Amino acid sequence: xxxxxxxxxxxxxxxxxxxxxxPREQNRLRAIFEGFEAKGARTVxxxxxxxxxxxxxxxxxxxxxVLTWVDPIVAGRDRSVLDALLRDASESGVYVSAHPDVILxxxxxxVLVRTRDTEWxxxxxxxxxxxxxxxxxxxxxxxxxxxLKQNRGSGGNGVWRVELEGDSTIAAQLPVAVQHAAxxxxxxxxxxxxxxxxxxxxxxxxxxxGILIDQPYFRRVGEGMTRAYMAGDRVAGFGHQFVTALxxxxxxxxxxPAPPARVYFGPDEAGFQTLRTRLESGWLAxxxxxxxxxxxxxxxxxDADFLLDAExxxxxxxxxxCEVNVSxxxxxxxxxxxxxxxxxxxxxxxxxxx
Numbered sequence: 001x002x003x004x005x006x007x008x009x010x011x012x013x014x015x016x017x018x019x020x021x022x023p024r025e026q027n028r029l030r031a032i033f034e035g036f037e038a039k040g041a042r043t044v045x046x047x048x049x050x051x052x053x054x055x056x057x058x059x060x061x062x063x064x065x066v067l068t069w070v071d072p073i074v075a076g077r078d079r080s081v082l083d084a085l086l087r088d089a090s091e092s093g094v095y096v097s098a099h100p101d102v103i104l105x106x107x108x109x110x111v112l113v114r115t116r117d118t119e120w121x122x123x124x125x126x127x128x129x130x131x132x133x134x135x136x137x138x139x140x141x142x143x144x145x146x147x148l149k150q151n152r153g154s155g156g157n158g159v160w161r162v163e164l165e166g167d168s169t170i171a172a173q174l175p176v177a178v179q180h181a182a183x184x185x186x187x188x189x190x191x192x193x194x195x196x197x198x199x200x201x202x203x204x205x206x207x208x209x210g211i212l213i214d215q216p217y218f219r220r221v222g223e224g225m226t227r228a229y230m231a232g233d234r235v236a237g238f239g240h241q242f243v244t245a246l247x248x249x250x251x252x253x254x255x256x257p258a259p260p261a262r263v264y265f266g267p268d269e270a271g272f273q274t275l276r277t278r279l280e281s282g283w284l285a286x287x288x289x290x291x292x293x294x295x296x297x298x299x300x301x302x303d304a305d306f307l308l309d310a311e312x313x314x315x316x317x318x319x320x321x322c323e324v325n326v327s328x329x330x331x332x333x334x335x336x337x338x339x340x341x342x343x344x345x346x347x348x349x350x351x352x353x354x
Contacts, residue, residue, distance in 0.1 A: 007041040007348045010059065010066040013328075014074055015047025028330065029069070035337040039345060050081045057085050064348045065095040067300055067340075069328040072152035078206065079327070095347045098299035098326045105291040107302070107326025109149045109213040114290050115321060120283055122309070122320050126151075127212040129203060133196045134171040137162075137214065141174070141192075145217035147246065150202035151210055154328065156181030158202055161217055161246040165189065172196075179256070181245035186254045218320065220308040222247045225322060226272065227262070227305050228279055229329070229336045232298045232343040233288075235276045237333030238265045239303075266335035275306065275319060287324075296347065301340040302326045 011029050015021070024030055033043045044063060048056055048070065060066050066089060070079055083100035090096040098107065105111075112124040125140075127133045127148075140146055141164045150158030159181035166175040172193025179187045203210045227239035241262035249256065267276065288295060303325045310318040332340075 007036075007065065007345055008044065008063045009036050009041050009344065009348075010044040010046045010063045011069075012046035012048050012056070012060075012066055013069040014071070014077075015049050017049050017051050019047070021045040021047050031334065031337055032067075032340070035341040036344075039341055041341075041345065048082055050077065053081050053085055057088070060085070060089045060094060061092060063094055065097070065344055067097045067344065069330055071154040071328045073154075073157075073205070080206075093351065095344065095351060097344065097347075098302065099297070102293065102297050102299060103326050105293055106287065106324055109151045109153075109323065110211070111287075111291070111324050112213055112215055112321060115287065118283070118286055118290075120278075120306070120319055120321050122216055122218075124213060124215045127214055130196050130200065133199070133212065134193065137192065138171050138174060140214065141176070142167075147215045147217050148199070149213045149215065150199075150205065151213060152206065154325075156183065156245050159245070160195075162192075162195065163217070179246060179249075181256075183245070183258060184255045186256070187249060215322075217246065218307045218309055218322075220311075223308050225305055225307055226275065226319070227303050228272075228275060229301065229303045229332055230279075230284075230298070231301055231336055231339035233280075233284060233295045234339060234343075235267045235279055236301070236336035236339040237267050238269055238272045238276075239263065239333065240265070264331075264333040266333060267339075274315060278319075279304070299326055299329075300344045300347075301329050301332060301336065303329050303332075 011032060024033065036043050044059065046056060046059060070082055072079055086096045086100055090099055110126060113126045115121040116124045125136065127136060141162065145161060145163035148160045148162055161179040163177045164174060165177050168174045172191060174192040176192050176195060177187050177189055178195050179185060199212060202212055221243055224240055224242045228235055229237040229239065239262045242260050244257050244259040265272065305322040306319040307322045308318050309320040
């Protein structure tokens with residue numbers, strides 16, 4: 001068969017049964033569709049839901065690449081059906097971003113444990129069960145507040161600030177203050193045992209393989225979070241937001257206030273060049289090696305969130321990794337779109353089927 005000259009790229013997101021794709025002008029991925037089309041690629045809209053998995057499988061099989069925006073858990077549905085479909089597509093030669101195996105290597109909270117010994121890591125631990133939580137957490141809580149995160153989640157769901165409010169010789173009876181990162185949450189005063197009972201669903205997730213990740217609480221969270229947007233192995237933009245999710249509640253309020261909007265910048269923004277240099281000249285290579293990957297495995301678009309750790313002004317040495325997002329990175333700076341398009345088309349060209 002003659003070699004194709006036009007790449008075909010599918011953009012996939014979680015849709016709803018029976019609902020057609022939104023009109024192009026209302027599609028949040030509109031600029032990405034247009035970015036590929038400006039380079040001569042043919043694009044296909046792929047709203048995914050499990051009831052249409054067979055049809056989606058067939059459509060993807062006719063494409064050169066598929067880029068996905070699907071969070072780990074939405075409305076009680078996980079990615080298990082989609083991930084199996086994407087693995088099959090990749091085996092048949094379709095470029096998949098992000099590949100489900102890449103998500104498991106770098107796009108879960110467990111990456112904090114894998115990178116804890118780097119200069120940009122932190123004292124993070126994986127808690128395998130409720131019993132382990134009651135055994136391991138008291139000693140760490142006595143040193144200061146901790147942040148507990150379900151291994152796969154988004155939007156602050158399953159992320160908690162936990163702080164001791166007293167002491168007890170019985171772990172389950174330790175008095176704690178817990179604050180959920182979900183918008184509108186307040187501080188709840190309870191016991192460690194009762195809180196761990198609330199976390200049962202996190203351990204039961206993904207057929208009982210779920211875990212909790214335990215990371216120190218960084219008191220400079222109120223100074224903001226810096227998000228480095230990556231297109232493959234290059235920094236493609238930045239975002240900065242003054243997060244409110246786990247910061248102490250303002251006096252006289254009982255719920256976490258809504259955060260101000262994230263502000264977006266291109267990759268050359270002066271205030272982020274030290275972080276960019278560190279990422280591109282060393283930190284990213286460390287991440288790739290730690291996760292057992294190659295540079296070509298990196299997604300077409302992903303991001304790394306950093307908080308400030310050390311006291312004083314922001315500098316590269318004070319940045320500490322908070323999270324790596326791979327499953328559904330959006331919105332993104334406009335400047336990052338050409339980079340993600342180029343990364344995808346280069347991967348397609350290097351492995352193009354005939």
